[in-house]
Amino acid sequence: xxxxxxxxxxxxxxxxxxxxxxxxxxxxxxxxxxxxxxxxxxxxxxxxxxxxxxxxxxxxxxxxxxxxxxxxxxxxxxxxxxxxxxxxxxxxxxxxxxxxxxxxxxxxxxxxxxxxxxxxxxxxxxxxxxxxxxxxxxxxxxxxxxxxxxxxxxxxxxxxxxxxxxxxxxxxxxxxxxxxxxxxxxxxxxxxxxxxxxxxxxxxxxxxxxxxxxxxxxxxxxxxxxxxxxxxxxxxxxxxxxxxxxxxxxxxxxxxxxxxxxxxxxxxxxxxxxxxxxxxxxxxxxxxxxxxxxxxxxxxxxxxxxxxxxxxxxxxxxxxxxxxxxxxxxxxxxxxxxxxxxxxxxxxxxxxxxxxxxxxxxxxxxxxxxxxxxxxxxxxxxxxxxxxxxxxxxxxxxxxxxxxxxxxxxxxxxxxxxxxxxxxxxxxxxxxxxxxxxxxxxxxxxxxxxxx
Amino acid sequence: xxxxxxxxxxxxxxxxxxxxxxxxxxxxxxxxxxxxxxxxxxxxxxxxxxxxxxxxxxxxxxxxxxxxxxxxxxxxxxxxxxxxxxxxxxxxxxxxxxxxxxxxxxxxxxxxxxxxxxxxxxxxxxxxxxxxxxxxxxxxxxxxxxxxxxxxxxxxxxxxxxxxxxxxxxxxxxxxxxxxxxxxxxxxxxxxxxxxxxxxxxxxxxxxxxxxxxxxxxxxxxxxxxxxxxxxxxxxxxxxxxxxxxxxxxxxxxxxxxxxxxxxxxxxxxxxxxxxxxxxxxxxxxxxxxxxxxxxxxxxxxxxxxxxxxxxxxxxxxxxxxxxxxxxxxxxxxxxxxxxxxxxxxxxxxxxxxxxxxxxxxxxxxxxxxxxxxxxxxxxxxxxxxxxxxxxxxxxxxxxxxxxxxxxxxxxxxxxxxxxx
Numbered sequence: 001x002x003x004x005x006x007x008x009x010x011x012x013x014x015x016x017x018x019x020x021x022x023x024x025x026x027x028x029x030x031x032x033x034x035x036x037x038x039x040x041x042x043x044x045x046x047x048x049x050x051x052x053x054x055x056x057x058x059x060x061x062x063x064x065x066x067x068x069x070x071x072x073x074x075x076x077x078x079x080x081x082x083x084x085x086x087x088x089x090x091x092x093x094x095x096x097x098x099x100x101x102x103x104x105x106x107x108x109x110x111x112x113x114x115x116x117x118x119x120x121x122x123x124x125x126x127x128x129x130x131x132x133x134x135x136x137x138x139x140x141x142x143x144x145x146x147x148x149x150x151x152x153x154x155x156x157x158x159x160x161x162x163x164x165x166x167x168x169x170x171x172x173x174x175x176x177x178x179x180x181x182x183x184x185x186x187x188x189x190x191x192x193x194x195x196x197x198x199x200x201x202x203x204x205x206x207x208x209x210x211x212x213x214x215x216x217x218x219x220x221x222x223x224x225x226x227x228x229x230x231x232x233x234x235x236x237x238x239x240x241x242x243x244x245x246x247x248x249x250x251x252x253x254x255x256x257x258x259x260x261x262x263x264x265x266x267x268x269x270x271x272x273x274x275x276x277x278x279x280x281x282x283x284x285x286x287x288x289x290x291x292x293x294x295x296x297x298x299x300x301x302x303x304x305x306x307x308x309x310x311x312x313x314x315x316x317x318x319x320x321x322x323x324x325x326x327x328x329x330x331x332x333x334x335x336x337x338x339x340x341x342x343x344x345x346x347x348x349x350x351x352x353x354x355x356x357x358x359x360x361x362x363x364x365x366x367x368x369x370x371x372x373x374x375x376x377x378x379x380x381x382x383x384x385x386x387x388x389x390x391x392x393x394x395x396x397x398x399x400x401x402x403x404x405x406x407x408x409x410x411x412x413x414x415x416x417x418x419x420x421x422x423x424x425x426x427x428x429x430x431x432x433x434x435x436x437x438x439x440x441x442x443x444x445x446x447x448x449x450x451x452x
Numbered sequence: 453x454x455x456x457x458x459x460x461x462x463x464x465x466x467x468x469x470x471x472x473x474x475x476x477x478x479x480x481x482x483x484x485x486x487x488x489x490x491x492x493x494x495x496x497x498x499x500x501x502x503x504x505x506x507x508x509x510x511x512x513x514x515x516x517x518x519x520x521x522x523x524x525x526x527x528x529x530x531x532x533x534x535x536x537x538x539x540x541x542x543x544x545x546x547x548x549x550x551x552x553x554x555x556x557x558x559x560x561x562x563x564x565x566x567x568x569x570x571x572x573x574x575x576x577x578x579x580x581x582x583x584x585x586x587x588x589x590x591x592x593x594x595x596x597x598x599x600x601x602x603x604x605x606x607x608x609x610x611x612x613x614x615x616x617x618x619x620x621x622x623x624x625x626x627x628x629x630x631x632x633x634x635x636x637x638x639x640x641x642x643x644x645x646x647x648x649x650x651x652x653x654x655x656x657x658x659x660x661x662x663x664x665x666x667x668x669x670x671x672x673x674x675x676x677x678x679x680x681x682x683x684x685x686x687x688x689x690x691x692x693x694x695x696x697x698x699x700x701x702x703x704x705x706x707x708x709x710x711x712x713x714x715x716x717x718x719x720x721x722x723x724x725x726x727x728x729x730x731x732x733x734x735x736x737x738x739x740x741x742x743x744x745x746x747x748x749x750x751x752x753x754x755x756x757x758x759x760x761x762x763x764x765x766x767x768x769x770x771x772x773x774x775x776x777x778x779x780x781x782x783x784x785x786x787x788x789x790x791x792x793x794x795x796x797x798x799x800x801x802x803x804x805x806x807x808x809x810x811x812x813x814x815x816x817x818x819x820x821x822x823x824x825x826x827x828x829x830x831x832x833x834x835x836x837x838x839x840x841x842x843x844x845x846x847x848x849x850x851x852x853x854x855x856x857x858x859x860x861x862x863x864x865x866x867x868x869x870x871x872x873x
Contacts, residue, residue: 388758398760416812
């Protein structure tokens with residue numbers, strides 16, 4: 001990957017912003033040209049092999065299939081499907097295999113067509129193994145040895161998972177709960193349950209098992225706690241709680257490394273964390289938790305564009321920040337967890353940028369602002385209007401001269417107005433209430449007199 | 453008959469005499485009614501200002517039967533004179549008779565198609581019958597009806613400005629508030645209209661009545677004009693019957709309100725066109741048109757929140773008007789009505805929106821706040837008084853004692869169980 005492409009637009013942005021940030025420009029460009037280590041999530045087109053190399057297990061296959069489904073480039077599609085096929089041949093999931101073969105549709109030649117013999121063999125072996133496991137489990141159950149029963153169910157869970165029967169896998173893992181004796185067992189069960197739940201897309205289970213695992217009396221080792229935080233972050237992301245997701249991702253320790261490759265790669269942690277933080281944190285939190293966060297810096301090194309992005313945002317170089325975002329978008333849309341949320345996050349980040357830009361000023365020339373954000377004045381006016389109506393910016397637009405004036409509400413007048421209004425409302429409420437009470441009394445008296 | 457007349461003349465002096473006179477008159481009532489045709493000449497022998505009670509009985513018997521057109525005009529004169537000169541304490545002894553006389557007066561005035569003649573006498577009648585200015589009599593709605601029909605709204609406003617706290621008959625209240633609402637709408641006092649119509653719609657009623665339905669239709673429209681929105685649910689204190697049924701009975705209006713809240717004028721206008729007949733048959737078409745034009749006002753008001761200056765062309769575009777000229781007219785009208793603060797620069801075709809110039813620093817404002825405080829304190833005191841009266845009321849105590857188990861133990865500590873009067 002080259003970093004040279006990135007430095008040129010950066011220089012242009014500096015000049016366009018009209019900010020003499022001469023000090024910043026050379027340092028950032030040199031840092032980008034130096035870096036060669038794995039800028040996989042970047043503005044460049046996705047290198048599928050490198051991307052797939054980050055993951056292992058079922059998620060690798062699912063991601064490859066997702067990319068193949070969602071990208072327009074046929075070469076990339078076929079590449080993805082080919083790698084999925086190879087990966088599946090190493091495993092035992094015949095159902096996914098059939099799916100992938102159907103998608104390939106004989107476009108990759110004879111080597112990549114339906115291998116019915118292999119499928120039949122795998123299925124046969126699976127049946128045999130299943131019978132064996134069952135008999136073993138029954139034996140253990142009659143012997144009532146807790147540990148063996150637990151391992152039996154665990155093996156069942158692994159078996160089902162390998163064959164793609166996720167629901168059964170989940171049930172088996174959950175059944176081990178009754179036979180867990182140490183915290184380690186519980187953690188193992190929780191991690192397995194979490195893995196299956198993420199694959200199934202049922203993130204409510206993820207949250208509950210994460211909290212279960214974190215409640216164990218023993219201290220967790222750093223890798224496990226990092227894994228749990230990643231899982232929790234993913235669950236929050238799925239339920240659109242971006243602030244909580246950001247917090248969780250930012251707390252992930254650098255010990256994670258590649259140990260959770262069945263679920264998430266460290267690059268993802270960085271990207272998700274930064275995007276959610278940008279969309280939901282205010283400035284102080286952004287500085288404390290992201291920019292000054294030493295642990296998180298390790299993750300940010302893996303995705304230099306994202307790091308640049310957040311530095312630009314913090315130092316108000318909005319045009320370049322938004323450009324980075326635009327470049328990243330196409331690759332982010334190919335990621336299974338974040339593709340739904342990209343639009344929302346981007347909108348929120350853009351609004352935050354607009355608000356932050358106008359915040360320190362009493363009056364802002366909208367033409368300069370439009371240049372800084374690389375839009376037209378008319379478009380900017382529309383965006384500002386919707387932000388003002390939502391009460392996110394306190395300002396008013398002078399449409400004639402195209403200036404935005406900050407408007408600070410006059411507290412004193414507002415208080416007087418509210419006081420008078422509250423007085424009127426109270427007066428009205430009490431009067432109507434007394435009237436209604438009188439009517440009720442009348443009605444009650446009528447009824448009482450009728451009874452008598 | 454003559455004997456009765458002399459007794460009336462004799463016993464109309466002191467209060468105790470008047471009471472005994474009342475008993476006599478009650479006994480003689482039937483015979484009076486039997487001889488109604490012979491009575492008019494006797495009326496001349498009685499002086500309404502001194503012998504009000506007797507005169508009332510005679511008058512009531514006279515007017516009891518069907519009345520022809522010629523008789524009507526002479527009766528109208530007699531009754532009007534009676535009302536203006538009678539003594540309030542005496543007629544309050546026989547309020548039903550007085551009310552029925554006045555109602556017949558109203559009928560005759562309407563028969564003659566001269567409602568204006570009835571307005572002033574009716575006003576006097578109300579003042580004489582009322583025990584206090586907070587008391588609603590059966591004559592109030594009649595009075596408002598006459599005002600409506602004769603289009604003299606200003607006189608009605610003086611009555612409407614008084615707050616009502618005591619009601620004899622709920623039906624009177626409904627009619628009073630409904631007519632009052634209509635008069636306020638005619639005077640463009642939408643806040644008062646909203647208040648009155650709100651009272652009808654949320655009054656306790658066991659079954660929904662037609663007055664409430666009509667009032668609800670107008671309530672929706674006035675709410676749209678005044679507030680720019682209509683709360684989809686009636687407040688919790690409205691009767692359950694009203695909450696359930698009113699909306700289904702006034703379906704086209706509810707849909708109008710929801711179309712209004714979408715903010716698209718074109719849709720609103722098409723909807724109004726489509727349902728024009730329904731609105732017209734309810735005599736609400738004028739009000740509907742006012743609601744539609746109020747939408748333009750709302751949109752322009754919203755613009756004042758976001759813009760300092762805006763060109764007339766832009767205003768026309770955003771508010772979906774046809775041309776800058778129309779926009780200018782709307783803005784001009786709103787500035788005159790005091791709904792927005794702005795200046796129009798015709799040279800540039802720009803409108804500059806200004807802040808509310810009220811600084812809350814003047815003497816008038818201080819006086820206003822002071823009088824507000826006073827008013828609120830009076831109302832609060834009234835509320836306290838009512839609360840105390842209620843807690844001593846034997847009926848209330850009986851019910852509270854019976855239902856003690858249902859409520860929190862602390863609330864009813866002082867009430868012995870099974871309290872019997």
